[in-house]
Amino acid sequence: MLKYQEIAHELEKYIEDHKLQQGDKLPVLESLMAQFNVSKSTITKALDLLERKGVVFQVRGSGIFVRRHKRKGYISLLSNQGFQKEIEGFNLTSKVIELDVRKPTQEVAENLNIGPDADIYYVKRVRYIHGQALAFEESFYNKSIVTYLNKEIVSESIFNYISEGLGLKVGFSDMYLHVDKLNEEEAEYLGLKKGDPKLYLESVYHLTNGQPFDFSKLTYNYEQSQFFFQSNSHFF
């Protein structure tokens, strides 16, 4: 593991373990340089990483401070990779409704950037949290990248399998979100009524080299799901 990642991990762990709160001050750069025996820019890089993850904020001339939000029970929108990580400690399960190989619709082909004759894996699942239906999901995987899936894999964390099992490196994703009313099928799976609100999220996941490999459509149960995310000043 790289030095700056190592340092970032250790600092994050330190913040967790010591239950530091928003605004708590971390040691100054010079101390950190000495403590980890690395150069200034390595520390800086570790801190930039933590800043992007929303763990700290740095104030020129003043110090490095812990960033924490108080609210519990929110799912992180951004670290959402089929959302196993951010719901640690939550009891999350899946039911596989369908799994097959098929040809893409035009919509799917466009989002995966493939031709109409390419093969895709189609996965349809319902995800449960504490036994309650959290989301209804349809996913489309480019089979020339995600070469193999079976029912067992698909009932666990697919992303885990993709990175660990297949050795693929996930890079970035584009996400499109809106709110609408549930149709009959969705309402059925989520145990709600047709016409009830839904949060609908489409995601396109890419490898680090930019190839899209997964196009997913998620419909969330509005009663079970609240989301959290953070924004930084470089967006302003």
Next chain:
Amino acid sequence: MLKYQEIAHELEKYIEDHKLQQGDKLPVLESLMAQFNVSKSTITKALDLLERKGVVFQVRGSGIFVRRHKRKGYISLLSNQGFQKEIEGFNLTSKVIELDVRKPTQEVAENLNIGPDADIYYVKRVRYIHGQALAFEESFYNKSIVTYLNKEIVSESIFNYISEGLGLKVGFSDMYLHVDKLNEEEAEYLGLKKGDPKLYLESVYHLTNGQPFDFSKLTYNYEQSQFFFQSNSHFF
């Protein structure tokens, strides 16, 4: 302006002006170093900034590529600062319903991290896009930071005034999102029916020094609003 910001701007402008598409290759690092006459790490810093903004992605051993999404009409969730920027070219207006100074409720006091006796500005607005009601908004500003507001300021971009007019530096924000059904008041303002879906977003905006200065509650018209955002691998 700093060198790496300057370079980032120029590159972004170049991508825009030449209408580069997803996957198009940018010049290699060495060319960029020569072109801008700066060191490698300055170029890297500029590119990292663009990567965070979702403008490019870098592939080790291969090159620097343009990142673009195709879909139009989506509002960026993350650069949302009262959302003037990302709806450029859209016709966005506001109607001010209320503006006054008052004491915070407990909820507001907690989110702004102030005592119950502090003064806050309360702003209630409806925001329109192309004349259609887009969102219903209630905002609470810590008056000891945002020292002055009036009806004129509040009918324009408040964030613009806060940075330009008051010289405050906006740092980061925490956002909480869920979906629910409209109540009577919200439905009225948005021209929808009670019980229709809503996207509800609470945001806490902080200065660069970590002080929260704005707590806002936004209720979006589900028919008018679709959102876009991006995630990077450091979240995986």
Next chain:
DNA sequence: AAGTGGTCTAGACCACATC
């Protein structure tokens, strides 16, 4: 004035992709 984080450089060396 002193403390603290941010920018920038020049260069060595490493890791991955491509041919």
Next chain:
DNA sequence: ATGTGGTCTAGACCACTTG
């Protein structure tokens, strides 16, 4: 083997905050 991006260093200098 070559090209290309990523990490890391040591150090100079700058900009902001705090007392």
